[in-house]
Amino acid sequence: MPIWGVFTVPPLYAVVGLANSARRSSNGIDWEDVTVPGSGALRNVRQFFGRLVVVGDGGRAYYTSDFRTFETITTGTTEPIHDVVYHGGKYVIVGGNGLVKHTPDIFKAAPTWTTEVALTTDTLVRAATDTTNIVICSASKTLTGTTVTGLALTTTIGGGLFRFGSLWIRYGAGGAVYTSTDKETWTKRVSNVTSNLIYA
Numbered sequence: 001m002p003i004w005g006v007f008t009v010p011p012l013y014a015v016v017g018l019a020n021s022a023r024r025s026s027n028g029i030d031w032e033d034v035t036v037p038g039s040g041a042l043r044n045v046r047q048f049f050g051r052l053v054v055v056g057d058g059g060r061a062y063y064t065s066d067f068r069t070f071e072t073i074t075t076g077t078t079e080p081i082h083d084v085v086y087h088g089g090k091y092v093i094v095g096g097n098g099l100v101k102h103t104p105d106i107f108k109a110a111p112t113w114t115t116e117v118a119l120t121t122d123t124l125v126r127a128a129t130d131t132t133n134i135v136i137c138s139a140s141k142t143l144t145g146t147t148v149t150g151l152a153l154t155t156t157i158g159g160g161l162f163r164f165g166s167l168w169i170r171y172g173a174g175g176a177v178y179t180s181t182d183k184e185t186w187t188k189r190v191s192n193v194t195s196n197l198i199y200a
Contacts (some may be wrong), residue, residue, distance in 0.1 A: 005044035007052060014067045016042035016054055024067040036062065036070055043082040048091070051107065055081035055093060063107055073106055076113050080123070083136075087129040092148050094124035094136050102148050119143055119153055126161040128168070135183055137161045139172065144183050154184060 002021075007014040013025040014034075018041050022034040036042060040057030047053075054062045054070070057080045061073035075081065079096035084106075086092070091106040093099065098118030103111040122138030129135070136143040136151065137160065145151040160171045170178040170186060175193030178186040 007045045016045050053084050055084050082125045083127045085127040085129050087134045094127050096123045128161050128163040
């Protein structure tokens with residue numbers, strides 16, 4: 001099963017990937033298949049306030065407390081959703097054709113979404129936040145802002161993204177890896193990998 005999203009906070013481990021595949025484990029060793037409604041790739045799984053949110057193709061999103069039963073989140077889009085983060089009191093989904101939407105109430109029956117003007121037609125594949133910033137990336141572009149409503153294109157470095165403490169890490173085509181402490185100046189690192197790095 002190609003894995004695109006991973007959640008690991010013992011005692012629950014969860015992975016999602018292609019062809020609507022999802023698995024869960026209580027120890028990281030023994031895994032069971034999980035049935036998620038719908039079809040198409042599942043792109044990521046994140047935790048917010050004790051609940052997991054799963055996003056994927058066709059604008060699909062779900063929340064769950066146990067990764068066995070899922071409640072549908074109405075997103076109002078058919079674009080593939082690649083990631084979801086929480087920043088500034090808003091849940092932010094990102095995906096196909098530069099999709100950036102946000103809502104303060106993702107767990108309500110009918111969330112109220114606001115769609116931001118697309119700053120790129122790229123598929124936005126990953127997002128990360130700290131206490132003051134949100135960073136969203138595609139394979140070739142990066143959007144940065146202190147609020148989701150104030151995003152701007154800041155660099156042409158693309159690929160995947162995550163934050164580890166105060167260190168921001170980008171990865172992409174040809175095994176490229178970059179690090180930054182301010183989201184503006186990126187230092188290229190040696191990865192010893194030549195294949196494309198997209199998801200983490």
